[in-house]
Amino acid sequence: MTETDLGTDDELTDDELTTLALAAEPEPSLADARPIHEVLGDAGESTLPAWYMPPVMRGLPRVQGWRRGVILSFVLALVVIEAFGLCSTYGQFI
Numbered sequence: 001m002t003e004t005d006l007g008t009d010d011e012l013t014d015d016e017l018t019t020l021a022l023a024a025e026p027e028p029s030l031a032d033a034r035p036i037h038e039v040l041g042d043a044g045e046s047t048l049p050a051w052y053m054p055p056v057m058r059g060l061p062r063v064q065g066w067r068r069g070v071i072l073s074f075v076l077a078l079v080v081i082e083a084f085g086l087c088s089t090y091g092q093f094i
Helices: 014-023 036-040 066-083
Strands: none
Touching: none
């Protein structure tokens, strides 16, 4: 099946996709397969391409102002709940 059989539209209908899927080889040969870094080019030191997993951020963003107070209050509340032996993650409060 060629591209001209499906029309010239960029979007394919469900019927066209079904036809393509049924016409495809059930066990394609991978003898001529190439690693993705050869196809996309060298993306740096990572073995994963950048579109799959972006690089790790350097440093943590600083939380300032009222957000810091909310975060610290939440963490403190969890620590206090755990200190009293209460379940804070699941189950019923008795």
